[in-house]
Amino acid sequence: MYAIVEIAGHQFKVEKDQRVFVNRLSTEEGKKVDFDNVLLIGDGDNITLGAPAIDGALVGAKVLRHLKGDKVIVFKKKRRKGYRVKNGHRQSLTEIVIEGITASGAKKAAPKKEAKKAEPKAEKAAPKKATGKADDLKKIEGAGPKAAEALVNAGFETFEKIAAAKPEELSTVLTEASSRLAHIVTDTWPKQAKLAADGKWDELQELQDRLDGGIEK
Structure with missing residues (x-):
């Protein structure tokens, strides 16, 4: 079984026990976290699509560590202005491991x-x-x-x-x-x-x- 889920503004195709690097989460290391914005779930030949998310679907994960990505050089220049700025940036990331994918189990919406x-x-x-x-x-x-x-x-x-x-x-x-x-x-x-x-x-x-x-x- 696999799922396409949105985590911290990005979409990932994930499976159980898979390790994923995502934009830094506020959850502490060692803690569990659930993601309910599941867009698609595939189980063999059965594929469930959300509109846009699947109601009740969850992707459970555990935060392994917080780290920084590789340095990226950002260079800005304005022609004929003598303006040049060079900066380095390392994106703050979080490594998580997918512990489970469920097609149902999330909190249901309150009755009308x-x-x-x-x-x-x-x-x-x-x-x-x-x-x-x-x-x-x-x-x-x-x-x-x-x-x-x-x-x-x-x-x-x-x-x-x-x-x-x-x-x-x-x-x-x-x-x-x-x-x-x-x-x-x-x-x-x-x-x-x-x-x-x-x-x-x-x-x-x-x-x-x-x-x-x-x-x-």
């Missing part, structure tokens, strides 16, 4: 009656979103437009609020917003946000120059 009861709660939680002017969160290394939007929607619209948060809390916000944001490393985001909130832009730049894959050297 329960969903209706939950709607008022969602409306009450809505004011948590930012109503005032948000800071330019993209100044934080690793926070692109989508990540910044997810933070604002979760109530972290200013540098001060991010500085007061824990990296694990910010990582949870990104993961819940989209599986494509789950790989982003937020370890230094509170520290970066603190410098930005205090207007220490030179110190922020120095810190960002020391970062490698979102981790301070």
Whole structure:
């Protein structure tokens, strides 16, 4: 049996006992993790397709270790501007081993009656979103437009609020917003946000120059 599953923003074809390198996960080494965004399951001649995901399907895995990938050189140049920048980057990765593939067993969606009861709660939680002017969160290394939007929607619209948060809390916000944001490393985001909130832009730049894959050297 094999499956095609989305993990940290990328799709993988996996089988039981297979080892896979994925973008860094927030799960600790030795812990188990489940992935429910299963797009396809193949078992002999039987193939099950999702629309887009298969309801109830799960891929179970265990985190073996966190590591960094090979260095990639990033060179930027602007013609006739005298602008040249050369940087090295090593992607933060996580090695996992696939422990099992199940076609059913994930938590089922709540019945329609329960969903209706939950709607008022969602409306009450809505004011948590930012109503005032948000800071330019993209100044934080690793926070692109989508990540910044997810933070604002979760109530972290200013540098001060991010500085007061824990990296694990910010990582949870990104993961819940989209599986494509789950790989982003937020370890230094509170520290970066603190410098930005205090207007220490030179110190922020120095810190960002020391970062490698979102981790301070």
